[in-house]
Amino acid sequence: MVHQATGVRLSFGLLRTIDASTSRPQLQGDISTIFVFILPMVPNFFRHGGLSCKAFDNIESGYDEYKLGEGIWLVFSILSNNTKIFPEVVECYLSLNIRLSLHPLNVIQKLIETIGFSDTEELISKYDYFNKSNWLYYFFASIPKEKVNYTYLEKIYKYFNENEEEIIGWNRDLEFLQNFIEIDPDIFVKVTKIMLKKQESEKFSVIRTLSSLFNRYISDPDILLQRYASDKKVLRDTYFLLLKLDRNLDYDGRFIKEFINKDDEFLSEFIKFIVHNKDHFHFYSNDLDFTFMWELDNAEELISLSVNYLEKELDGNSYLLENY
Numbered sequence: 001m002v003h004q005a006t007g008v009r010l011s012f013g014l015l016r017t018i019d020a021s022t023s024r025p026q027l028q029g030d031i032s033t034i035f036v037f038i039l040p041m042v043p044n045f046f047r048h049g050g051l052s053c054k055a056f057d058n059i060e061s062g063y064d065e066y067k068l069g070e071g072i073w074l075v076f077s078i079l080s081n082n083t084k085i086f087p088e089v090v091e092c093y094l095s096l097n098i099r100l101s102l103h104p105l106n107v108i109q110k111l112i113e114t115i116g117f118s119d120t121e122e123l124i125s126k127y128d129y130f131n132k133s134n135w136l137y138y139f140f141a142s143i144p145k146e147k148v149n150y151t152y153l154e155k156i157y158k159y160f161n162e163n164e165e166e167i168i169g170w171n172r173d174l175e176f177l178q179n180f181i182e183i184d185p186d187i188f189v190k191v192t193k194i195m196l197k198k199q200e201s202e203k204f205s206v207i208r209t210l211s212s213l214f215n216r217y218i219s220d221p222d223i224l225l226q227r228y229a230s231d232k233k234v235l236r237d238t239y240f241l242l243l244k245l246d247r248n249l250d251y252d253g254r255f256i257k258e259f260i261n262k263d264d265e266f267l268s269e270f271i272k273f274i275v276h277n278k279d280h281f282h283f284y285s286n287d288l289d290f291t292f293m294w295e296l297d298n299a300e301e302l303i304s305l306s307v308n309y310l311e312k313e314l315d316g317n318s319y320l321l322e323n324y
Contacts, residue, residue: 069100080110087115087123097129103170104135109142117147133164141176148179153187156180160194164205172209173218181227188227192234199241207245210238214255221258232263239266240273 072093079086090107111120124135140156156177177187184190192210199206213219228235239259243249250256259266 069102072098072100072102076107076110080107083114087111087119091123091127094124094127094129094135097127099130101131104131105138105142108135108138112139112142117143133159133162134170137172141173143176143179145179148183150183153180153184156187157190157194160191160209164202170208171212173212174209175212175218186230189231189234192228192238196234196237196241203245207242211242211246211249214239214242214250216250216252216254221255222262224255225259225262232265235259236263236266236269240269243273 075089076086076093079089090111108120108124111123115123121139124132124139136159140152140159143152174188174191177191180187192213195206195209213224224235225232236259239250239255256266256270260270
């Protein structure tokens with residue numbers, strides 16, 4: 001009898017070749033024979049030690065981890081159209097708590113398509129496993145507008161209130177919250193407030209959750225001002241906190257220009273930030289430069305306010321004022 005782990009290694013070799021022109025997995029041989037061989041053994045392979053936590057303790061390089069992750073992705077990809085076995089295989093994987101950074105979005109979307117939202121949520125919530133927070137995030141981000149309800153809304157608030165603990169993952173784009181804005185117009189404000197409370201205890205979590213708000217490729221300053229209209233201080237606090245943590249945030253000043261143009265309070269906070277964190281701001285890293293204000297609608301008023309704010313912030317120190 002073929003040893004179980006060896007059999008799966010052989011099946012990976014049988015199933016996958018990488019086409020150099022497309023870099024996509026290709027199937028070799030008769031597909032029905034392959035599936036007759038692999039389908040019955042995959043759940044047992046996950047359960048009984050073909051993939052065990054110990055097997056992953058000895059990974060010696062990032063390349064090995066990548067190849068193992070690629071193999072698991074291949075199993076999910078091949079079995080994704082088998083509605084009976086796919087959820088079982090995913091559950092086996094999660095129950096083993098394997099420490100691999102597997103991007104879960106496609107798996108979650110296929111689970112939703114196969115077993116529905118409720119059963120998908122139950123499946124990915126029932127075990128404690130590595131990167132669980134990332135799986136839950138992609139579940140909530142996959143809820144379409146027509147499925148939005150108050151139950152999911154409360155679960156989202158609970159999710160962001162909980163600690164992420166150890167994670168490997170990507171930025172959490174908050175754009176999906178827009179789907180909930182009709183049942184809670186302050187959802188962006190509330191989620192952001194939750195994250196700001198974690199700035200000392202979970203700094204990385206704060207950065208990866210809130211930085212997408214100021215990503216010039218997916219976000220717009222005017223839309224942000226609308227979403228935070230009920231509490232613009234939250235938006236100001238978030239912007240300057242992230243700017244302090246990441247000097248390349250808003251590297252060309254696109255967001256701060258629009259914020260100052262629409263909200264005078266941003267101007268005073270901007271000046272305070274420059275005076276006390278001058279070396280951290282990429283866009284204004286050499287000198288405090290107000291020339292961009294001449295492009296704004298109320299330029300003369302803003303320049304006058306800037307001088308007043310500077311005098312106040314520098315406490316009448318004429319030497320420092322001259323240098324600014």
